Amino acid sequence: MIKQRSKFLTVVCACLPGAGHMLNGFMKRGFSFMAAFFGLIALSWFVYNPDNLVLPLMALVWFYSFFDCINKTFVSEEEFYLQEDEYAFCAEEFKSLHFFESRRWRLIVGVALILIGVYAIWNGLICEFLYQHVRNEMVYEVIYGINRRLPKLAFSILIIWGGCYLIRGRKKDLDEEEEYETDGEE
Secondary structure, rough: EEEEEEEHHHHHOOOOOOOOHOOOOHHHHHHHHHHHHHHHHHHHHOOHHHHHHHHHHHHHHHHHHHHHHHHHHHOOOHHHHOOOOOOOOOHHHHHHHHHOOOOOHHHHHHHHHHHHHHHHHHHHHHHHHHHHHHOHHHHHHHHHHHHHHHHHHHHHHHHHHHHHHHHHHHHHHHHHHHHHHHHHHO
């Protein structure tokens, strides 16, 4: 239930993404911000150097959540009660993309999840075992180097693949528009 609380308490709770929203009864919106923030923290465990990728995204989520909470709270009482509790990241628009209905996207997401799981096993079990039992300094350095650089390599490949996919998709759109225009002229 949406209820305007103390503005001081709201500002204090807004320091944790989503908590200020939840305090005032915006549960869906608060959950969205908390899930994004703590999801990025979980992602940072898989990335060797989170400073480059994850920390700026976490800062972005934190600032957006904080100021969104402040802006929702510091309005007149009439305006406050007219606000609706909705997810911050447009769940309806995400559903309209039919993302998981496409066999191709399910395959891509499935492969990505398998690779993340394999890396988690590699990093959490195999490397820890090897670090404890390998006494040869050179072998240890090779294993450490692979383990340290593997996430960067995977994310770099993913970014390159995504860029190629977007360019290829845009080229297809342009080709289809060109075909439509030439058909329309005849």
